[in-house]
Amino acid sequence: MTDTELIRGLAPQVLGILVRRGTHFAAAEDAVQEALLEAHLSWPDRPPDDPLGWLITVARRKLIDAQRAEAARRRREEATFDEPAPGPTETADDTLLLLFMCCHPALSPASAIALTLRAVGGLTTREIAEAFLVPEATMAQRISRAKKTIAGEPLTAPGDVAVVLRVLYLIFNEGYGGRVDLAAEAIRLTRQLALECSEPEVAGLLALMVLHHARRAARTDADGALVPLDLQDRSRWDRAAIGEGVRILQGALAQERRGEYQIMAAIAALHDDAASAEDTDWAQILEWYDELVALTDNPAAALSRAVAVGEVDGPLAGLRALDGLDERLPEHHRLDAVRAHLHERAGNVAAAAECFTRAASGARSAAERDHLLLRAARARNG
Amino acid sequence: MPKYLILKHYRGGPEQNYAPMNEWTAEEVRTHIAFQHHVADMLRERGEFVDAQALSPAGSYVQYGGPDAAPKVDGPFPEAKELIAGWYVIDVDSVERAHEVAAYVSSAPGKGGEPVYEWLEVRPFMDEAGEKLLDLPE
Numbered sequence: 099m100t101d102t103e104l105i106r107g108l109a110p111q112v113l114g115i116l117v118r119r120g121t122h123f124a125a126a127e128d129a130v131q132e133a134l135l136e137a138h139l140s141w142p143d144r145p146p147d148d149p150l151g152w153l154i155t156v157a158r159r160k161l162i163d164a165q166r167a168e169a170a171r172r173r174r175e176e177a178t179f180d181e182p183a184p185g186p187t188e189t190a191d192d193t194l195l196l197l198f199m200c201c202h203p204a205l206s207p208a209s210a211i212a213l214t215l216r217a218v219g220g221l222t223t224r225e226i227a228e229a230f231l232v233p234e235a236t237m238a239q240r241i242s243r244a245k246k247t248i249a250g251e252p253l254t255a256p257g258d259v260a261v262v263l264r265v266l267y268l269i270f271n272e273g274y275g276g277r278v279d280l281a282a283e284a285i286r287l288t289r290q291l292a293l294e295c296s297e298p299e300v301a302g303l304l305a306l307m308v309l310h311h312a313r314r315a316a317r318t319d320a321d322g323a324l325v326p327l328d329l330q331d332r333s334r335w336d337r338a339a340i341g342e343g344v345r346i347l348q349g350a351l352a353q354e355r356r357g358e359y360q361i362m363a364a365i366a367a368l369h370d371d372a373a374s375a376e377d378t379d380w381a382q383i384l385e386w387y388d389e390l391v392a393l394t395d396n397p398a399a400a401l402s403r404a405v406a407v408g409e410v411d412g413p414l415a416g417l418r419a420l421d422g423l424d425e426r427l428p429e430h431h432r433l434d435a436v437r438a439h440l441h442e443r444a445g446n447v448a449a450a451a452e453c454f455t456r457a458a459s460g461a462r463s464a465a466e467r468d469h470l471l472l473r474a475a476r477a478r479n480g
Numbered sequence: 481m482p483k484y485l486i487l488k489h490y491r492g493g494p495e496q497n498y499a500p501m502n503e504w505t506a507e508e509v510r511t512h513i514a515f516q517h518h519v520a521d522m523l524r525e526r527g528e529f530v531d532a533q534a535l536s537p538a539g540s541y542v543q544y545g546g547p548d549a550a551p552k553v554d555g556p557f558p559e560a561k562e563l564i565a566g567w568y569v570i571d572v573d574s575v576e577r578a579h580e581v582a583a584y585v586s587s588a589p590g591k592g593g594e595p596v597y598e599w600l601e602v603r604p605f606m607d608e609a610g611e612k613l614l615d616l617p618e
Contacts, residue, residue, distance in 0.1 A: 206573045208481035209527075230481065232530050232571045240527025463607035 101141045104149055105134055109220025110290070112153045114192025121161060123199060124245040127217050129164060133157035134220055193218060194294045197287075198257045201265040202248045209244035210265045211272075216241055218290075219283055229278040259295060263303050263359065266291070270307050281311055292346075301350035302360030309343035309366040312336040324469040328375035340370045358399075361390045380409035397426035401436055413444035431460030435470060442477055451477035483530060483571050483605040484578040486585060490537070490565040493599025499591045508591055515588045523570060523581070534566035569605075578602050 099107075109130060116126035133156040137149075146152035200214040212230075215221045221229075227237035270284035288304045316330035325331075347363045365386050372378040387403035390396070400423055408416025417440045420433065427433050438453030454474035461467035501509060516532075523529035540555040568585065572578050582600040590596035 208571075208573055211481075230571065231483075235524065236527050236529050236571065238527075239524060243527055461606070462604075467606065 101138070101145075105137050105141070105153075106220035106286075108150050108153055109134055110193050110196050110218045111150060112157050113217055114196060115154060116157060116161070117196075118192070122249075123251075124249055125161060125164060126157070127245060129157045129160040131216060131223070132160040135222060138222070193290045197262045197265075197291060199248060199251065200244075201257075201262045202251060203257070203261055204247050204251075205244050207265065207268055209240055209247070211269055212237060212240050213244045214265055214287070215269065215280075215283065219287055221278060221283070225278045229272070229280055259297050259300065262291065263288075263299060267303060267359075270310075281307070281314070285311060296353075298350040298353040298355050299357040299359050301346050302357055302363050305343045305347035305350060306359050306363035306366055308339055308346065309363055309370050312339035312343060312370060318465075322465065323472075324465050326469075327369060332372075332374065335370065340367075343367065343370070356389070356393070358390060358394050358396075361386050361393065365390075378409070380406055384410050397423055398429075398432070401427060401433060404436055405439070408440045408443060413440040416440040417444070429460070429462070431457045431462070431470075434460065438470075438473065438477070442473075447477055481571050481573060482575070482578075482607075483569060484575075484581075485601075485603045485605065486568040486570065486578070486582050487601040487603065488565045488567060488585070489599065489601060490563040493601070495599070498596045498598060501590075504591050508589070508593070511589050511593065512596075516585075519568070519581075519585055519588075522584075523568065528570045528572050528577075528581070530569040530571050532566070532568045535564055537563050537565070539563075575602075575604070578604075 113130045117123055133153050136156055196218050200217050201210045215226050223238050224234050227234040266284050266288050270281050272280040285307045292300050292304050313335050316334040319325055344367050350360050365383050368379050368383050384406040387406050390399045391403055404416050404419035407419040434453045434457035438450045442450035451474050454470050458467050458470035520532045538556050540553050543552040545552045582602050586598045586600055587595045
């Protein structure tokens with residue numbers, strides 16, 4: 099394990115211990131961040147015998163420094179410091195409670211993501227800023243505001259785990275940016291959460307991430323262009339990760355409380371399981387999509403379901419399955435892309451080219467736009 | 481969190497609706513510039529600031545001159561109908577918030593201290609990460 103991995107893994111434990119001993123969350127979080135920065139500087143030369151103890155000691159010193167500075171700022175001659183009240187130091191569910199705090203419903207998704215990555219993920223403000231391509235000062239301010247927003251919220255009652263899962267899912271979707279691999283970071287955090295929380299949707303999300311991440315190497319070609327699922331080189335998929343994802347998913351499904359992440363993971367597993375695109379068990383995938391649409395009434399799920407309908411019942415049936423989605427989908431380019439794909443399969447070349455072109459003009463990322471422009475050109479010229 | 485470019489056109493947009501800056505007093509210009517700094521500070525304080533720049537109007541058009549030829553340069557055009565005067569880049573929660581920021585920028589004090597009602601162009605950035613769960617519902 100590298101120093102960085104060690105430091106990131108210990109961060110929530112140190113924070114949890116400080117908070118449990120009575121230190122205010124915002125102050126404790128600042129102190130831990132400073133201790134982490136110091137660890138990054140000094141551990142490579144002087145590795146500590148007891149890394150956790152080292153971090154706790156340094157964080158507490160930072161806390162006292164901050165209290166002293168605060169006291170000086172208030173122009174008190176002599177400051178007295180309250181020792182944090184003794185409390186339990188060994189607790190199993192610190193990560194869970196910290197995640198609930200950082201993913202508080204009062205926070206915007208962007209604030210919750212930033213705070214989660216720092217307080218629970220143990221990332222530095224600079225790393226988070228680089229990952230989201232904003233100035234470090236901007237990210238520092240965002241985190242500081244987020245902490246003010248949740249100041250005074252007690253760190254006791256667990257909230258709705260769905261809110262936490264949503265934030266972890268959004269972090270995973272950020273993928274690569276800057277030096278930090280946010281997809282891997284999201285998997286690490288979800289893994290930590292799964293150790294403390296037996297809710298099947300937690301395992302479902304972890305399985306979904308692992309199963310999807312397993313295809314990463316095949317998802318882009320040497321030039322960085324997107325490779326769609328049916329054209330990916332499946333020998334580049336990570337078989338060990340797929341095996342792990344399937345095991346996690348089976349454990350979740352065995353609890354017989356289905357949720358959207360478990361269903362999406364089941365669909366991902368069926369794709370991962372197919373030796374070739376032609377071998378994909380679309381009938382079973384369609385059944386899972388039927389269940390997902392019935393469960394969530396999510397138009398994005400209905401859109402993906404139409405692709406499966408196209409595979410099982412033919413492209414014309416797939417096109418009919420898109421009826422009524424125009425009004426319900428805010429992101430029209432994805433609907434255009436699916437429509438184009440189905441028209442192409444039905445042999446309607448002109449309609450396919452037109453829809454791919456329209457989809458490209460609405461694409462949200464350059465890689466996606468380039469991919470759609472290529473498909474449009476191919477549909478036009480064969 | 482999406483990024484947006486808020487583009488300040490000089491004399492641009494659907495209509496030219498305020499007195500050009502060369503008709504303002506020094507105090508009016510100063511107040512206007514102070515407001516631009518205030519906007520940047522507000523964005524910094526809220527953790528939404530990415531960049532703010534002003535551009536000199538003294539630009540040129542440049543084109544490939546062909547093989548073994550020098551670049552073709554045209555301009556500068558001091559009387560150009562439309563110039564880009566500068567921009568803000570913001571990182572915000574929603575397009576609604578981006579519009580709110582742009583509207584605020586447009587409320588900058590101009591001649592007589594009245595809001596300029598300048599038109600601002602708001603353009604979303606393409607996502608950096610191309611790796612979305614493309615084959616899965618989002």
